[in-house]
Amino acid sequence: MLDEKELILEARHVTRKFPASNHRTLVACNDVNLKFYKGKTLGLVGESGCGKSTFMRFLVSLDTPTEGEILFHGNDITKMKGAKLRDTRQHIQMVFQDPSGSFNPKMKIRDILCEPLLNFQRITKSEKDAVARKLLAQVDLPEDFADRYPHNMSGGQRQRIAIARAIALEPELIVMDEATCALDVSVQKTIIELVVKLQKEKNISIGFIAHDLGLIQSFAHQIAVMYLGNIVEVLPADDLHKNARHPYTQALMGAIFDIHMDFSKKIESIESEAPSPLDVPIGCPFQDRCTHCMEICRKERPLLMELETDHEVACHLFAQKGGAQ
Amino acid sequence: MLEIKDITISYKGRPTVTDFSLTLAQGKICSIVGESGSGKTTVIRAVLGLLAGGGQVTQGEILFEGKSLLSNTKEEWRRLRGSDISMIFQDSGAMTNQTRTIGRQFVEYIRTHETISKADAWQKGVQMLERMRLPSGDNIMKSYPFQLSGGMRQRVGIAMAMTFLPKLLLADEPTSALDVTTQAQIVRQMMALRDEYKTSIIVVTHNLGVAAYMSDFIVVMKQGKIVDAGDREHILYHSDNAYTRLLLDAVPSLGGVRYVG
Numbered sequence: 001m002l003d004e005k006e007l008i009l010e011a012r013h014v015t016r017k018f019p020a021s022n023h024r025t026l027v028a029c030n031d032v033n034l035k036f037y038k039g040k041t042l043g044l045v046g047e048s049g050c051g052k053s054t055f056m057r058f059l060v061s062l063d064t065p066t067e068g069e070i071l072f073h074g075n076d077i078t079k080m081k082g083a084k085l086r087d088t089r090q091h092i093q094m095v096f097q098d099p100s101g102s103f104n105p106k107m108k109i110r111d112i113l114c115e116p117l118l119n120f121q122r123i124t125k126s127e128k129d130a131v132a133r134k135l136l137a138q139v140d141l142p143e144d145f146a147d148r149y150p151h152n153m154s155g156g157q158r159q160r161i162a163i164a165r166a167i168a169l170e171p172e173l174i175v176m177d178e179a180t181c182a183l184d185v186s187v188q189k190t191i192i193e194l195v196v197k198l199q200k201e202k203n204i205s206i207g208f209i210a211h212d213l214g215l216i217q218s219f220a221h222q223i224a225v226m227y228l229g230n231i232v233e234v235l236p237a238d239d240l241h242k243n244a245r246h247p248y249t250q251a252l253m254g255a256i257f258d259i260h261m262d263f264s265k266k267i268e269s270i271e272s273e274a275p276s277p278l279d280v281p282i283g284c285p286f287q288d289r290c291t292h293c294m295e296i297c298r299k300e301r302p303l304l305m306e307l308e309t310d311h312e313v314a315c316h317l318f319a320q321k322g323g324a325q
Numbered sequence: 326m327l328e329i330k331d332i333t334i335s336y337k338g339r340p341t342v343t344d345f346s347l348t349l350a351q352g353k354i355c356s357i358v359g360e361s362g363s364g365k366t367t368v369i370r371a372v373l374g375l376l377a378g379g380g381q382v383t384q385g386e387i388l389f390e391g392k393s394l395l396s397n398t399k400e401e402w403r404r405l406r407g408s409d410i411s412m413i414f415q416d417s418g419a420m421t422n423q424t425r426t427i428g429r430q431f432v433e434y435i436r437t438h439e440t441i442s443k444a445d446a447w448q449k450g451v452q453m454l455e456r457m458r459l460p461s462g463d464n465i466m467k468s469y470p471f472q473l474s475g476g477m478r479q480r481v482g483i484a485m486a487m488t489f490l491p492k493l494l495l496a497d498e499p500t501s502a503l504d505v506t507t508q509a510q511i512v513r514q515m516m517a518l519r520d521e522y523k524t525s526i527i528v529v530t531h532n533l534g535v536a537a538y539m540s541d542f543i544v545v546m547k548q549g550k551i552v553d554a555g556d557r558e559h560i561l562y563h564s565d566n567a568y569t570r571l572l573l574d575a576v577p578s579l580g581g582v583r584y585v586g
Contacts, residue, residue, distance in 0.1 A: 047504040184360040184531055189575040196584040211504055215577040219584040241580045255509040257534030258578050259561055267538065269509035273474055
């Protein structure tokens with residue numbers, strides 16, 4: 001059971017609409033409600049284009065939602081401006097998918113790591129070298145990397161630098177957008193181990209975007225599954241494979257190629273592709289690909305409802321059972 | 326059908342892949358796995374004679390249906406590529422020209438290998454797309470690459486590669502840019518090709534799960550060398566090679582290791 005006192009950030013009814021051609025609107029996030037707890041990891045999974053990154057960008061104020069609020073310790077960050085926004089930004093940092101694209105190629109690692117600290121006057125220029133070395137040590141890199149440029153490092157090393165830069169300001173929440181998917185599996189494993197270690201040491205909350213359920217369940221506390229801008233299931237990550245209820249979550253799990261899978265069985269996966277977010281059907285967004293589609297699914301959009309403690313599902317299959325009880 | 330014998334491939338005199346051997350029979354699927362930079366792609370590019378940046382096979386022999394590929398003239402390569410041996414890439418969208426429709430490029434491709442009218446080539450393209458279970462082939466032929474989703478583009482790439490029913494299909498990370506659901510569709514489709522047309526396939530991938538699911542034979546590469554090879558049973562359960570074990574341990578698995586309580 002997650003403790004409400006540990007709640008640090010809460011998204012309430014967040015909706016983001018983008019104007020599209022021919023007077024249409026694209027709804028990238030539709031009424032998203034999520035909660036982030038102190039020292040816990042929330043994994044957000046879904047197919048590409050489902051709105052995961054759009055949502056996470058609100059948290060670091062790279063974009064603002066059309067409707068809804070995001071409360072960070074009770075203050076709505078979507079309405080913040082000026083000095084207050086700048087101050088809050090220190091507490092929420094981000095690590096991007098492609099580490100080479102998020103560094104200035106002409107800056108040395110030392111300058112990259114210390115830039116956020118200098119920006120907020122946390123250190124003086126004379127302290128730079130010592131601080132950079134300390135940060136490098138925290139992410140298990142040799143200290144003399146401070147003199148390197150991003151281009152003469154491997155992808156895994158660059159991702160470590162990105163993590164070091166994110167933790168430099170001692171934030172309360174780090175958003176990681178597919179931070180490991182450009183890496184080899186063996187490197188991915190070491191990065192995940194590093195993230196988990198840092199989280200335990202510093203009690204940081206993490207919002208992790210991924211499309212690999214196998215990866216996310218290995219280190220997240222909570223998993224939210226997103227489909228076409230809607231959160232369809234939120235559940236605890238342990239025993240994910242036993243407890244997942246929503247047909248979409250099950251489809252995602254069925255499509256994973258696992259080295260421990262039963263190879264005599266055919267891989268199950270939904271045949272069709274996700275519809276364009278420009279024309280999301282009325283009713284349940286997943287209706288056209290769902291094997292359990294009923295009449296009500298075509299008419300009415302299911303809402304998230306609690307199935308067990310910390311486990312919410314948006315599906316009419318369970319709404320009926322819930323009503324009968 | 327394909328026999329690679331102890332080849333060494335060098336870029337500018339520096340050997341990148343050494344002593345690589347592989348024998349592939351008809352209708353078999355072989356996966357080459359390994360980390361980035363291990364030389365997986367270099368090997369399959371050598372088979373197609375498409376080594377980038379002055380790469381050369383300096384030792385060994387590649388035999389395709391008993392005939393050496395290394396002594397091929399330009400003209401012989403041209404006849405072979407795209408008809409007997411074809412290739413699909415990581416992102417088939419990037420191999421197409423963004424400013425021309427799929428149809429125009431498909432027709433051009435068919436007409437370089439076959440004397441056929443434009444209208445017939447168009448029909449053939451539509452048929453191929455529909456055989457790859459892409460709905461409304463005609464619409465796709467009229468679309469530009471950027472109008473299609475990643476999974477659809479990959480299927481267009483496979484449709485093109487399969488037009489002349491090649492005996493050998495080379496796939497370079499065909500699913501790694503795709504979502505898990507689309508990945509499963511593409512993998513199933515490639516296995517169906519093998520069952521239906523007896524095409525031999527070499528897949529380069531870093532996803533051990535995909536490799537284990539679809540292949541008859543798996544080769545593990547590290548720093549340009551084969552470190553382990555065998556069928557699924559051997560690689561997954563009986564291999565005592567330290568590197569293979571390391572790779573296997575790193576694969577995240579549902580209901581597997583959890584780092585947090």
